[in-house]
Amino acid sequence: MINRVTVSVPASTANLGPGFDAFGLALDMRSTYTVEILPAEEKWSVHFEGMGADVLNEKGFKFVSEVMDYFERAESVHLPPLSINVHTGIPLTRGLGSSASAIVGLLSCFEVLMNTQFDTGKILKYAIAIEGHPDNVTASLVGGFTIASSDKSEVAYMKVVPQNLKVVVTVPSSFLSTKKARACLPDMYARKDAVFNIGRASMLSACIFSGNYDLLSFALHDRLHEHYREKLVTGFREVSHAADRAGAYGSFLSGAGPSIAALAEPAKAEKVAKAMQKAMIELDAGAETFILDISAQGVILQTSEDVKA
Numbered sequence: 001m002i003n004r005v006t007v008s009v010p011a012s013t014a015n016l017g018p019g020f021d022a023f024g025l026a027l028d029m030r031s032t033y034t035v036e037i038l039p040a041e042e043k044w045s046v047h048f049e050g051m052g053a054d055v056l057n058e059k060g061f062k063f064v065s066e067v068m069d070y071f072e073r074a075e076s077v078h079l080p081p082l083s084i085n086v087h088t089g090i091p092l093t094r095g096l097g098s099s100a101s102a103i104v105g106l107l108s109c110f111e112v113l114m115n116t117q118f119d120t121g122k123i124l125k126y127a128i129a130i131e132g133h134p135d136n137v138t139a140s141l142v143g144g145f146t147i148a149s150s151d152k153s154e155v156a157y158m159k160v161v162p163q164n165l166k167v168v169v170t171v172p173s174s175f176l177s178t179k180k181a182r183a184c185l186p187d188m189y190a191r192k193d194a195v196f197n198i199g200r201a202s203m204l205s206a207c208i209f210s211g212n213y214d215l216l217s218f219a220l221h222d223r224l225h226e227h228y229r230e231k232l233v234t235g236f237r238e239v240s241h242a243a244d245r246a247g248a249y250g251s252f253l254s255g256a257g258p259s260i261a262a263l264a265e266p267a268k269a270e271k272v273a274k275a276m277q278k279a280m281i282e283l284d285a286g287a288e289t290f291i292l293d294i295s296a297q298g299v300i301l302q303t304s305e306d307v308k309a
């Protein structure tokens with residue numbers, strides 16, 4: 001039996017413009033989860049450190065207990081008392097998949113401790129049920145660029161690790177919860193907008209899977225969510241234009257926002273980052289801009305004992 005497990009889980013940028021609720025990209029920015037089984041008489045505990053730890057030490061307990069409850073119901077088990085330590089390296093509520101990565105990290109630890117295995121398909125199914133959409137959880141779980149599609153009974157995904165691409169992300173100091181950013185989307189779309197997105201999303205996945213980025217700028221456009229969310233995001237247009245003018249392939253709202261991400265050739269990433277940050281400074285808006293690599297790996301399991309894949 002395994003008593004203690006540590007996993008590290010990447011952040012993600014989801015949607016990438018036209019791939020609403022389907023596309024995800026794992027980023028080289030990680031949180032770490034260590035879960036240890038305590039003696040039966042002890043009480044379970046959660047401790048957070050790192051980014052947003054002050055908020056999480058007040059409110060994170062509820063989120064963790066919801067993931068625990070889901071795992072217990074789905075597996076028909078009772079988790080023993082656990083000590084859970086979280087080191088967050090992902091900014092919270094900024095569109096970088098902090099909740100998706102937390103769900104994936106916690107489920108991975110529970111699966112290893114209770115079942116001595118790492119069943120990717122099962123963890124993915126549970127994580128999608130909790131998060132409500134498959135894009136960001138899939139990228140965090142398996143890494144790379146992912147296309148995921150799910151309904152009540154089935155989940156499917158494909159993964160590729162893009163080469164020669166950097167992700168430049170401007171992370172505003174303001175928060176935007178995914179719940180609020182989803183609430184402003186319409187229930188119905190015009191056929192012309194659906195057709196527009198099918199074309200651009202198909203083109204984008206062909207560019208990424210083939211490694212031919214000639215049509216990437218053309219592909220990185222959306223009509224299903226960005227326009228509706230723009231009003232909730234400071235500087236979306238200004239930062240996007242700045243990224244384009246500095247030579248990025250294109251830019252998009254990261255996940256549900258408010259972070260704004262751009263894809264760029266490695267040689268242009270520095271210039272793109274400076275231009276995006278400058279656009280926020282000119283608006284007098286607080287923000288930090290990062291140049292990130294794509295994480296080829298999703299969850300990384302750090303335990304010395306044997307775990308069945």
Ligand SMILES: Nc1ncnc2c1ncn2[C@@H]1O[C@H](COP(=O)(O)OP(=O)(O)O)[C@@H](O)[C@H]1O
Nearest residue numbers: 060063092093094095096097098099102177178
């Ligand atoms: N490591 C974590 N542990 C517990 N709860 C977390 C963690 N990371 C995120 N959360 C929860 O997820 C919320 C953010 O989720 P969401 O609004 O979807 O934004 P994001 O784009 O960052 O995922 C936080 O307010 C917090 O409740």
Ligand SMILES: N[C@@H](CCOP(=O)(O)O)C(=O)O
Nearest residue numbers: 014021095096097178255256
């Ligand atoms: N497809 C979802 C993605 C949400 O990602 P997050 O990183 O903001 O949680 C959406 O656009 O709502």
